[in-house]
Amino acid sequence: MLLYFVFVLGIGFALKRFMKTSKDFFQAGRALPAWICGLAFISANLGAQEVIGMGASGAKYGIATSHFYWIGAIPAMIFVGIFMMPFYYGSKARSVPEFLRLRFDEKTRALNACSFAVMTVFSSGISMYAMARLIQTLHVFDYLFLSAGLPLGWIFHLSIILSAIIVLGYIFLGGLTSAIYNEVLQFFLIIAGFLPLVIIGLRNVGGWSGLKASLPQAYTHSWQGMTHANTNPLGVEVFGLAMGLGFVLSFGYWCTDFLVIQTAMATDSEENARRVPLIAAIPKMFFPFLVILPGLLAIAATTPHPVTVQRTDASGAIVRETTIPTQAEAEGQGLVPAKTNPLSGKIMLDASGKPLLDYDLAIPSMLLHYFPTGILGLGLTALLASFMSGMAGNVTAFNTVWTYDLYQSYIKKGATDAHYLAMGRWATVGGILLSMATAYAASGFNNIMDTLQLVFSFVNAPLFATFLLGMFWKRTTGNGAFTGLISGTVAAILHHGLTLPIEAHPGIHGGWIAVLHHYPSDMAQNFWTAIWAFGTNFVVTIIVSMFGKPRAESELVGLVYSLTPKPEMGHLPWWKRPEALAVLLIVMVVGLNVIFR
Amino acid sequence: MNLDLRIPMGLMFTLVGLILSVFGFMTSGDPMYMKSGGLNANLDWGIVLLIFGGTMFLLGRVGQKKAMSAPSKPAEPGTVRRGH
Numbered sequence: 027m028l029l030y031f032v033f034v035l036g037i038g039f040a041l042k043r044f045m046k047t048s049k050d051f052f053q054a055g056r057a058l059p060a061w062i063c064g065l066a067f068i069s070a071n072l073g074a075q076e077v078i079g080m081g082a083s084g085a086k087y088g089i090a091t092s093h094f095y096w097i098g099a100i101p102a103m104i105f106v107g108i109f110m111m112p113f114y115y116g117s118k119a120r121s122v123p124e125f126l127r128l129r130f131d132e133k134t135r136a137l138n139a140c141s142f143a144v145m146t147v148f149s150s151g152i153s154m155y156a157m158a159r160l161i162q163t164l165h166v167f168d169y170l171f172l173s174a175g176l177p178l179g180w181i182f183h184l185s186i187i188l189s190a191i192i193v194l195g196y197i198f199l200g201g202l203t204s205a206i207y208n209e210v211l212q213f214f215l216i217i218a219g220f221l222p223l224v225i226i227g228l229r230n231v232g233g234w235s236g237l238k239a240s241l242p243q244a245y246t247h248s249w250q251g252m253t254h255a256n257t258n259p260l261g262v263e264v265f266g267l268a269m270g271l272g273f274v275l276s277f278g279y280w281c282t283d284f285l286v287i288q289t290a291m292a293t294d295s296e297e298n299a300r301r302v303p304l305i306a307a308i309p310k311m312f313f314p315f316l317v318i319l320p321g322l323l324a325i326a327a328t329t330p331h332p333v334t335v336q337r338t339d340a341s342g343a344i345v346r347e348t349t350i351p352t353q354a355e356a357e358g359q360g361l362v363p364a365k366t367n368p369l370s371g372k373i374m375l376d377a378s379g380k381p382l383l384d385y386d387l388a389i390p391s392m393l394l395h396y397f398p399t400g401i402l403g404l405g406l407t408a409l410l411a412s413f414m415s416g417m418a419g420n421v422t423a424f425n426t427v428w429t430y431d432l433y434q435s436y437i438k439k440g441a442t443d444a445h446y447l448a449m450g451r452w453a454t455v456g457g458i459l460l461s462m463a464t465a466y467a468a469s470g471f472n473n474i475m476d477t478l479q480l481v482f483s484f485v486n487a488p489l490f491a492t493f494l495l496g497m498f499w500k501r502t503t504g505n506g507a508f509t510g511l512i513s514g515t516v517a518a519i520l521h522h523g524l525t526l527p528i529e530a531h532p533g534i535h536g537g538w539i540a541v542l543h544h545y546p547s548d549m550a551q552n553f554w555t556a557i558w559a560f561g562t563n564f565v566v567t568i569i570v571s572m573f574g575k576p577r578a579e580s581e582l583v584g585l586v587y588s589l590t591p592k593p594e595m596g597h598l599p600w601w602k603r604p605e606a607l608a609v610l611l612i613v614m615v616v617g618l619n620v621i622f623r
Numbered sequence: 624m625n626l627d628l629r630i631p632m633g634l635m636f637t638l639v640g641l642i643l644s645v646f647g648f649m650t651s652g653d654p655m656y657m658k659s660g661g662l663n664a665n666l667d668w669g670i671v672l673l674i675f676g677g678t679m680f681l682l683g684r685v686g687q688k689k690a691m692s693a694p695s696k697p698a699e700p701g702t703v704r705r706g707h
Contacts, residue, residue, distance in 0.1 A: 062628055207628050214632065218639075218675075222668045229662070398656055400646045400665040404639065 058203065060298040062210055064305030066289040068313075069209035070419030072216060077317055077412040078156070081389035084314075084321025088241070089622055091321070092314040097272040100307050100615045102280035104608045106290075107303035109587070110281050113497055115291055115299040117584050122284040123431040129496045129585045131504030132435075137511060139431035141485045142284060143424055147457055148482075150420035151464025157413035158185035158465065164390055164406075186465050189410075193418050194458045197425070198451055205422040206289055212411040213309075219408020220316050226396045227323035240326045263550075270553025274560040278490035285423045300604045307611050311618065317389070324388040417461070425453040483552070484522070487559035488514020495567050500579065500586045506571030514563030521558040527551050627687050633680025636672050644669025 083091040119125035123142065127135035162181050171181060196204045231237050280286060280303070290302035393405040429450045434441075492511055495502045526537035527548040536551060545551040583589050647665030650656075656663055 210628060211632055211635070214636070218636070218668075218672055222664055226662060226664060398664060400643055400650070401668055404643065404668075 058206060058292045058294065060293055060301045061305060062206060063289045063293050063298070063302045065213045065309070066206040066209040067286055067302050067306035068310050069213040069216075069415045070286050070289055072213065072412055072415055076416075077216070077220075077409065078160075078386050078389060080314075080317040081321040081324070081392075082385035084318035085325045085385045085388040086321075088322060089314070089318065091318045092618075092622065093267060093271065095310060095314050096615050096619055097267065098276040099280060099310055100611060101272060102276040103303040103307040103310065104611055105277060106281040106287075107300050107307075107604055108608050110493070110497065111290060111300045111303070112296060113585060113587075114287060115293075115296045120291075120430050121426050122282060122287055123427055125585075126492075126496075126507075127431075127435075129582070130502075130507045134492075134504055134508045134511065135431060136436070137508065138489075139427050143427050143432065145482050145485070146285065146420040146424040146427070147460045148464050150417045150424075150457070151461035152468065153413050153417045153420070154186055154189055154461055155465035155468040157189060157410065158182045159469075160390060160409070160413075161185045163387075164394065182469070186462055189414060189417065190458050190462055193414055193421060194454060197418060197421055197454050201450070202288065202292055202422050202426070205418045206292060208418060209289070209415045212415040215404075215411045216408045217316065219405045219411075220320065222401060223392055223396060223405060224316060224319050224323070227320060227392060230396070231323060231326050237322060237326050241322065266550055266553045266557070270557045274487065274490060274556040275553065277494075278486055278556070278560075282489045282493050283486075284427060285419050288423055288426065289419075297604070301607065304604055304607045304611060308614075311611070311615060320392050321385070321388045324392050421454060421457050421461070424457040425450050428453045428457070480522070483555070484515050484518040484559070487518045487556040488563035491560050491563035491567060495564065495571075497585070498587045499568075499571075500582055500588060501571055501576045502567060503571045503574035503576055505574050506567040506569075509570045510563040510567030513566040514559040517562035518555050518559035521555045522551075525551055525554070627683045629679045629683030629686065633676045633678070633683055636676025637680060638676070640669045640671070640673030640676050642669070644673060 080091060080094065083094070114122070114125060117125055117128055119128055121139075123135045123139035126138050159182070162185070171177075196208055200207070228234065228237065231240060290299045293299045293302055390409065393402065393409065397405050429446055433449055433453070434446060438445075488511055491514065492507045495510075496507060520539070522536045523539035524537070524541070525543045525545060526532060526541045527535060527545045527550070532538055532541060535548060545554065579589055643665050647663050647667070647669050651663050651666060
């Protein structure tokens with residue numbers, strides 16, 4: 027583990043001498059090879075939510091969780107690569123908010139830049155908090171601390187400070203290049219740590235057929251019962267799944283989030299920028315086997331092993347509740363422990379009196395259960411790497427948006443390049459300090475994290491409609507985009523306030539205005555909130571744009587599809603063109619869905 | 624970029640692989656391998672990582688030499704995509 031940290035910081039130092047201009051720092055000089063950026067593209071997204079959350083959903087819902095990949099990511103990644111990347115890369119915008127300014131106007135950009143900057147800081151704080159909490163819960167460093175005579179409570183502080191220093195160190199020194207290189211390193215480390223877990227786990231339950239035999243049928247078939255919400259574990263029907271997750275949410279994330287887009291924009295040519303999301307889609311497609319399968323294996327394992335327990339939120343997305351592990355639990359299922367109340371230390375029961383399972387511990391307890399000393403260190407390092415790659419992506423996205431879209435545009439215009447480079451470095455420090463503050467706020471107030479996540483989802487849900495209309499309809503106006511965005515967010519808030527998943531109480535889960543409709547699961551509610559937000563934004567933007575005066579077509583070249591010359595790929599043999607790769611990807615993803623139907 | 628990531632990455636995985644496999648070799652037959660189903664996970668996975676790290680390192684060296692001998696022509700980007 028120490029070795030890994032040394033290498034991480036070493037890369038930062040090695041790259042420091044190349045960081046001469048702000049372009050080097052914020053955009054990696056636009057000179058990185060496509061395969062590196064492609065791996066960083068998924069690694070930036072491979073944060074805490076991915077590894078812990080997907081393992082948790084795997085344990086909870088079974089292989090149907092793979093819909094988050096095969097429907098909820100791959101099509102959007104293909105779309106952003108083929109259709110949207112030429113605009114991002116070709117428009118010479120340095121960030122996503124800057125693209126909004128070029129296409130629409132200042133206010134749309136300011137709105138997006140502010141909400142994005144706030145979100146990145148909070149998300150990286152959430153990552154930090156979750157990591158520190160996990161380290162504490164797993165008791166892996168207890169021995170070290172006891173032998174050094176330090177109180178155990180310091181583990182939490184030390185984890186936060188150490189992770190902050192490491193991430194700060196390599197970004198401060200090497201900027202986006204360093205962050206991207208480290209994301210690639212983390213990507214391989216995560217594979218190196220989790221692949222043996224899957225292999226050993228599978229061996230233990232007797233291979234894929236053994237796994238199938240020890241689980242209910244719905245766990246190993248992703249499409250069974252999808253025609254109606256009540257007959258599948260996700261509680262979502264096909265339309266909600268395809269439209270809400272497959273279209274609105276996933277396209278909104280993969281196509282507009284600067285966190286991932288920035289890695290593609292760091293490549294050396296438009297061609298390669300288009301290839302980045304497509305290259306990323308190949309490993310992404312097989313990630314379910316790495317992060318969801320351990321969840322399934324944890325449930326299928328036989329021994330109810332005594333493990334430590336931790337409380338989490340209802341959707342199982344991110345570890346964020348206060349827990350002091352109390353007693354070992356034999357009440358769980360397989361290797362997934364039962365949830366305990368963090369205050370009383372008692373096992374939490376559901377309405378029918380059965381113990382609730384703490385799915386977020388599925389992967390960590392798998393690691394502790396199957397790995398002997400030695401490789402266990404590798405596995406835990408992989409887990410930490412996943413937290414850090416999520417944090418680093420957020421921090422680099424923050425320092426770019428802050429420096430280019432807020433500082434340079436509204437606070438200090440026309441300073442020297444060296445000034446902005448220094449600003450970027452200090453923005454990194456500031457961003458990390460704010461993240462630490464968030465992490466501590468999270469440990470003080472349990473509900474802050476749930477509330478923040480909810481607010482983010484309101485802001486993000488309508489975004490894609492704005493980009494879609496902006497890029498493919500030349501009449502869209504700045505006023506239309508701005509009002510559309512705001513009304514989409516309002517629609518999301520209203521929808522959330524008026525509906526409630528069954529088995530939930532009005533409050534943070536919805537229904538705080540009045541309950542007009544019940545959804546079969548909170549996932550269905552999420553998807554439909556997104557659909558409403560997207561729809562409202564789409565309609566409002568069109569209506570307002572119809573009343574406004576569109577911008578002159580000459581100003582929109584390179585920003586709108588119909589007015590931009592198609593990217594020239596004629597010099598490449600057909601099998602090297604991004605489109606060929608896209609077709610291959612579609613065939614593969616359909617194949618996977620057929621195999622695991 | 625002047626730093627080929629494959630070199631430091633290859634080095635790191637080679638080292639990790641070396642440590643794991645040596646540790647695994649020394650502890651072979653230890654009862655702690657009951658955990659991983661009788662498999663000496665350290666030795667086996669250490670060797671896999673050693674091979675992976677070594678390949679990465681060599682590929683990086685070859686790529687660097689190529690780039691040095693022909694500085695005007697950057698190495699073909701798509702060629703090393705699936706280098707492992």
